[in-house]
Amino acid sequence: MITDFLAELGASLAVPVRRRRQILAEVEDHLLSTAAELHAGGMAAVDAEREAVARFGAPGALGRELSAVDARRHILRAGWSALPLGVVAGWLGLRGVVGLGASLPVALAGFVLAQTALVAGGLTAMRAWLVRRGGDPVLLVLVRRGSTLVLGCLLVTGACAGLTAARHGTQLTVLVVGVVVASAALLAACADALRRARPRATAPVRLAADHDVLTELTPLIGPVTAARLGRWLSPRHRPWRFASAVSLIAGLALAGAHGLAEGGPPDLAHLPRAVLAGVILGGTEALAALGGFLVLGRWLGIRPARG
Amino acid sequence: MAGEAIKGHLDALLLAVVAGEPLHGYAVVERLRERSGGHFDLPEGTIYPALHRLESDGLLTSSWSSVGGRRRRAYALTRRGRRALGERRDDWRVFAGAVERVLASPTGAAA
Numbered sequence: 001m002i003t004d005f006l007a008e009l010g011a012s013l014a015v016p017v018r019r020r021r022q023i024l025a026e027v028e029d030h031l032l033s034t035a036a037e038l039h040a041g042g043m044a045a046v047d048a049e050r051e052a053v054a055r056f057g058a059p060g061a062l063g064r065e066l067s068a069v070d071a072r073r074h075i076l077r078a079g080w081s082a083l084p085l086g087v088v089a090g091w092l093g094l095r096g097v098v099g100l101g102a103s104l105p106v107a108l109a110g111f112v113l114a115q116t117a118l119v120a121g122g123l124t125a126m127r128a129w130l131v132r133r134g135g136d137p138v139l140l141v142l143v144r145r146g147s148t149l150v151l152g153c154l155l156v157t158g159a160c161a162g163l164t165a166a167r168h169g170t171q172l173t174v175l176v177v178g179v180v181v182a183s184a185a186l187l188a189a190c191a192d193a194l195r196r197a198r199p200r201a202t203a204p205v206r207l208a209a210d211h212d213v214l215t216e217l218t219p220l221i222g223p224v225t226a227a228r229l230g231r232w233l234s235p236r237h238r239p240w241r242f243a244s245a246v247s248l249i250a251g252l253a254l255a256g257a258h259g260l261a262e263g264g265p266p267d268l269a270h271l272p273r274a275v276l277a278g279v280i281l282g283g284t285e286a287l288a289a290l291g292g293f294l295v296l297g298r299w300l301g302i303r304p305a306r307g
Numbered sequence: 308m309a310g311e312a313i314k315g316h317l318d319a320l321l322l323a324v325v326a327g328e329p330l331h332g333y334a335v336v337e338r339l340r341e342r343s344g345g346h347f348d349l350p351e352g353t354i355y356p357a358l359h360r361l362e363s364d365g366l367l368t369s370s371w372s373s374v375g376g377r378r379r380r381a382y383a384l385t386r387r388g389r390r391a392l393g394e395r396r397d398d399w400r401v402f403a404g405a406v407e408r409v410l411a412s413p414t415g416a417a418a
Binding site for chain 2: 058
């Protein structure tokens with residue numbers, strides 16, 4: 001009786017072999033303990049086993065639930081690594097591709113992917129944290145998407161940075177080699193976690209039609225602030241205002257950072273040129289942010305899904 | 308009925324049950340049944356997904372031992388788990404107090 005139950009449970013588990021062994025050992029211990037107690041209370045051994053199995057519940061449903069918990073663990077693990085991987089992708093894209101003077105298309109790709117990775121990495125880590133704090137498990141879908149996107153961005157920016165560095169004969173410092181090795185290990189761990197979660201991540205989980213990033217932030221910033229913010233910058237009700245504001249802030253931030261990094265114009269005569277450079281850089285950034293919102297906004301759950 | 312009612316509170320109940328000492332799954336179910344006066348008599352397997360999730364969230368930790376030739380896994384509360392239990396107790400008191408006030412009010416009785 002117990003053996004049959006364990007066989008059925010084992011067949012419904014979609015988890016790694018070691019995990020499966022642990023789960024089956026744990027359940028077997030529980031069932032044998034129950035049966036032993038019932039038997040000690042005067043029940044026949046066969047009836048005690050039957051009762052123990054009946055009390056435990058349906059093995060198929062339990063197996064699916066335990067598999068979902070295991071998938072959740074892997075997806076969250078990938079989600080945690082998305083932030084450091086996004087930072088590395090951002091650094092590689094901005095410093096290793098754009099900063100080393102790659103050709104225009106490659107530099108543009110590095111510029112866009114770096115920021116995509118930074119935004120996706122930050123959002124994904126925040127969502128992983130929210131889920132772990134008891135937030136809506138539907139966010140796991142977005143954690144998985146975000147981690148996958150960051151992985152893709154890192155692979156492309158890494159390849160672009162490697163090619164650019166090779167073309168320019170750039171000397172690699174110990175720090176750079178260390179970062180590359182550490183991020184490669186993290187990338188492998190993240191990819192492995194996503195691979196392990198894959199068979200169970202296709203659960204019929206759908207985002208609510210009105211889901212946007214502001215609804216996720218509500219537990220963090222409070223319902224009053226979220227409602228106040230939503231009146232002005234709701235990605236759901238005012239997507240274009242939201243996108244324009246974020247793009248403008250990003251553009252101004254980059255132009256300002258560039259000005260600071262360059263130390264400002266040497267004299268007043270160079271001011272118009274410096275301002276023009278800032279406008280071009282800031283404008284490119286704003287356009288990239290707007291493009292990212294258009295192309296990836298729905299997929300990353302920043303604005304509501306269509307229909 | 309109890310099974311449905313318990314769903315939203317299972318995590319807090321499990322944390323409370325293992326707060327005293329490390330317990331294995333069977334003992335968790337027994338303790339839950341005892342401490343609820345037999346009211347929480349849910350299908351025993353339902354506690355395992357919750358225990359595993361709480362462990363993966365760092366609120367519980369588990370260790371294996373050998374008892375009578377069988378491998379046994381016992382769960383214990385972590386420091387984060389103890390903190391989470393405190394928060395959930397506070398939340399529950401506020402919630403239960405609010406429900407009690409509504410149900411006990413004369414308007415509620417009339418309705």
